[in-house]
Amino acid sequence: MRYGPIKAWAVAASVFAVAPAFAQKMPDIGFKSVGRGAPLAQSVYDMPQEVGPNWIRGPGAQAGPDVKKPFPMNGYLPADVPKSYKPLPRDIFTSDDFYKDKDLWTDPRYFRCNSPQATEYQRGVLQRPGVNTSDKIEDAPWGHCEISLKREAIVSPYGFKTAQEHYEALKAETTKRGGPSVYTYANFPNAEWNGVYQRPGGANGAATQNNWYWGRHTQIPTVLSVLTPKYQEYMVQEAYHQVRGNALWPSTFCWPEGFMRRWYPAAVWEHYIIATPDLVNVRAGVARNFMQDTYIGREFNMEDVPKGGVPRLGPAVPRWYGDTIGFWDKDVLITWTSNIQGWKSHSEFEFSSKMQSIEIYTPIRENGKFIGLNHETILYDDEALATPVRIVRNLNKINNFSDTNEVPYPFIECVQTIFNVNGANTPLTPGAKLEYEMPDMYGRPWAKIWAESFEQGMSGPEDTSEDLFNFENR
């Protein structure tokens, strides 16, 4: 990873040095664990501002009269960029072929120091108006080059190479502690888990769940640095098209959200948790449903692992949200998810069907009262990730299911109203007709649309994958 060219990184380091080290608290688990509860190397809550660029606007704020600058900007218009930034002669906004620019991807200036989420702000695909108010893409504003969450705060603090190692170590540790705890209905101590947990972006939800994966506090190269070359390319491909307004988000088309969107604020609202001795069910969703069923006390079928397969519970067919097993260490739930369908998470990185997670749900108590769950996740994916990464968030409980003001989970059946018309997301009304091309849902359908609509003449990716159906190769 080349951070060297930018002196701004030194500035960033000094900013972070004065911030409190562990402002986003991990729960005090009462002992030093081999694989859970490690403090965060840095919390997004310690950062004075987001990377940007983004409009600074409060809820309900109305745009000012200057259409070129309707709100104050967190970031810089090209004309206002600090001299120390030294723009590159060619960047993602001026390039006609991002594939050729691979050597530049590690330099934040290639992305004009935009955060991953800012790629969705540029042309207003996430929130209008876009921060680039010009009709020229090369007028795109800059974020803050001196700001980024440290890579160390993203990568796993544990030494495990695989989810299996991690799970086995946690299980061995729990065994030494007298566990795993085996409960029945007669002695189940975690009834207080049942209920509804605050949505991430809700009034105070952002204050409990915000983390690097929301994409507001990192430079894009920081995230790229945890990816393998192929998945770096996928992420840059999306960034290139998003800053031009050509976003292709799964939920836009009622496609599955995919496993990793569960950690993204816009994809989930309240979390609904049902806890029993045998099964813990976590539901959430906005455009589609996320369902995590943790089967307590189960063991994975490992027969495919020596052949390159993945642990699983049922048939050797990847599941959109995987299979999950777990065990209790008293009131802490430790889980392992595998057999996941690889997919994408827009503004963050794609992941493969090798993705596995270790997730730990730890009660948060205030004066002894249960107020929520700390959710620590370590992600392993040897195809997509150069190193395991960690996401930590806190889920604040807001309701019991029996509360009169509790709104039940609305199980979502997505009805498609937006269609891809010549590469553009187009809302259509009933009766409208279009030429529809059936997507290959297991072949990165978003990439095919970009390639056909917006990548004519580009050098294109080196396709090193084996074409299973090309009999000439046999």
Place this chain on the structure above:
Amino acid sequence: MTTKNKTLAALAMAVAIAAPAAAQQSPQIDFKSVGRGAPVMVDAAALPVVGSTWQGGPGGPGVGPATNQPRTFVGSAPPGESPKGITPLARDMFTSDDFYKDKDLWSDPRYWRCNSTVAIEDAWTGRGTVGDKGPGTMAWGRCDADYPREAIVSPYPFKTAQEHWEALKAETAKRGGPTKHTYATVPGEWTGRYGRGFGDTWYGARKMQVSTMMSLLTPKYQTYLAQETYHQGNTNVAHWQSQYCWPEGFMRRWHAAAVRDHYITVTPQQVQIMTGVARNFITNILIGREFDMSGETPRLGADVPRWYGETIGFWDGDTLITWTANLIGWKVHAGFEYSNKMQTIEIYSPNHDASGNFVGLNHEAIFYDEDALVEPIRIVRNFTKSGELTEDAPYVFIECVQTIFPVNGKATPLTPGSKFEYEVLDMFGRPWSHLWEEYYEQGMERPEEEDIFNFENR
């Protein structure tokens, strides 16, 4: 009903009542309730299949492995023939060019050639009995068999789900309830997996004449049923919601083909039931809650109908009594459509074996829908617990990937890269009907429906 029909119906009833009554287990209840546990009058499993079908044969469909035996016909007259003792109608759904005009004939089983909706749905498949010369040669089912209407309609006197719910709650209060469970007392043994079979019910529609199903419905919903049945059997154009990855809808949960194993999770505050094949069905029963009665229908959350509704419930000892409302009207193929007014009272009662061991759940559901149903109806089925959640394959949460598309009004399997003209459908305006009307009902005299967005009518 014509004299001929009455004769057919009486004959069918006689066959039905003569069948053993115990096999379709009624709820195990030790008192006479105002609104639950009434015995199932007729066991569907004991009745013969009504519709015409082919069974067995080399490589052919049917029960068990293929044999070298010739396939056998089940029904009263094979393709191209008419049954003895039955006078065919001059015009029926297989010869009609406009089923709308035939409304007066829909109540006559002969209009459907004494077939069930399922047999008509199967008509063009390998086991179907459309003859070589097209729909006009469709075979006849048994005119002497039927599931009696009396065994379908609710045995309880309530006009609305609310009345039913309140009566059950009052009864439970008299019995010392509702029971407030904790984890230590809630029937945790319910948590587990229940096998995919739940017994043959009338709603499986293999044992029932189409005309009997019609008799349950209001005129508008009779038309909807006739429309689907006509297109499934005559034009051979089925539009099933799951083939397009559309929502299955609330009532498909009772249809055997739409669900497999049921996964039930019990807590004192909430009981969750998950099941599905092409799409997921999720039932969340919120214990001890009350509906907000201020809107169009009872609801818990926003005044927006939900695909699977909202459900409240209470315990009477180890029996769970629920009320579902605020759901989206939709369809059930080979069944009938229903409206947003659909509500259910459902009762889950434990089944025990002779030794008193918990073996599963009796699921009694009473359906109220003043738009679609002329009177409330009931479905009773039994779930057999097949294992704990700590065993066997987990519930597969389904994300349906569409591979079949309506191309020129017909369901067409396509491969990635295929291109066709796609019409955006109005998913809240009976999209299946639009496809039929657009492509297969040219020239038919369709009755006018109220257009709520036509301000000239205001």
